[in-house]
Amino acid sequence: MPSLLLIDDDRVFSAIFDRKFKEIGWECRCATTAEEGLRLVKEKMPDVALIDVFLPDGLGVDLVQKMKALNALIPVLIVSVSGEPQHVITAMKNGASDYVTKPVEFETVLEKVRNLIDFKTIRKTENEIVSLKDSRFLFGQSPATKQLLHEISRVAYFDSTVLLRGETGVGKGMVAQLIHELGPRKNEKFVEVKCAAIPEPLLESELFGQEKSQTAGKFEAADGGTLFLDEIGDLAPELQIKLLRILQGGEFERVGGLKTLKVNVRVIAATNKNLEAVLETGRFREDLFYRLNVLPIFIPPLRERKDDVLFLAQHYLKEFSQKLHKRFEKPSAEILERLTAYNWPGNVRELQNVVERAVVMGKEPQFAPKDFALGPTSRDPMAKRPSEDLSSFKSLRELEHKSLLDALRRSSGNIARAARLLGISRGTIYRRLRKYDIGLKLDHGS
């Protein structure tokens, strides 16, 4: 909830604007003097301040300076009555961001303060990203990435549900974590659940907890903080209903429990699916989609932000070289050209893998072009395996069994991904697993 401080001795104006801002869910505090305004700022820094030019105990322009001394990033909108141009100019020189002239409509003020908050948040985000100096949040410098950071800064600030969309490997988890760390819940927990990685029967307990064993679920674990639900498009219909309820009122029951629990969790969901298309098949609830899609963010694939490839590659080269205690010279122009020309279907994750492999395989001090294995090999170690001779299988049953095992190995035991590789539904793959008595031990890579 954005917060606003209105410092104006015109109580009629304050009453109208206080009511209007509260009607749209903003936190609004009012002061009629400079002294009171400054006290409220020290108590709690507002996101934006509206200051009248003339106050009973001083000039608003002087107050701007004092506020800026407390927090240089706080945006100030000067509210003046016509006939005070010299004061408005001084206020702007003192750090006010913009001004409006009374009488003024609420919508005009709202638009201005929204823009100011956006601007402030972007500056704050950029400052924070720089100050984080944290390789977990590595983006790049392309225009598409700058646009993405702009969107992240906008949504981080509010407490609404975010839906992250983008191909596999673009960094949805990283974006979710960054939104959390830049948002109002940054000091609370960030809990992640990969919906597709957990077998359906277990996911409900994982999310909502188990009454019998008195186990808390991830929603309870994330209470007060953020819950990141990855691969939300794979959520079973019965769990979609439960999730919808929790998003609407924060209420749920543990599996097997009767007591209604309430949590305060910000949900960030992510999917690589075209959810609109899934809606049409009826496999995803429309009401849940709209509830999740409050603040949608699309993370562009790496091929659409080629300017980032070399930036990221250089970062990973340094990181993996340090980790593996190897020293390489800068890759040749030919290698850099190949990296830039490649379309990175596996996105940032694929780039990381390619670079890690190059560092492992490469012979110091010079990388060879062959060290950077681009193409299917880089994405999927199984993809280039010589195909089995079908005639070696005694029966179709044996072939199906082998295909299932292969798909599970290739997906590291991830059922949803294995189903996708085989082009069948999750329900079908579970039936086949039962049919061939393939246990979930495969989920752990054995």
Place this chain on the structure above:
Amino acid sequence: MAPKEGLAAVDWESLARRVGTDPVFLRELLAIFEEEKGKHVSSIRKALADGDANLLKAAAHALKGTVGNLCAPRVFEEASRFEECARRDGPTEAGKFWPSLERSLDDLVQDLQKVLS
């Protein structure tokens, strides 16, 4: 200094757009306006009596701002002209137009009270 003819005391359509139509809130707003108006009128009277140009300028300015909230274009224009005169010509000259503005302010309050009672 005479106000323009044809400007309604309260532009109700604009007021409804700016403030809403909740009668309880409108009455609350009117009560605040009456208090504020009372304060500014007292200051102006005192400034005119004492010949205090600075107090007059400040009070006239504050009065104009407060009136501007209520979508009363005729009174707002009159208050603007009064403030301009106070700033430019001082208390003696502005004092000539004060009785007319004071009457307009009373009329405005009466109009509002009539509709909101």
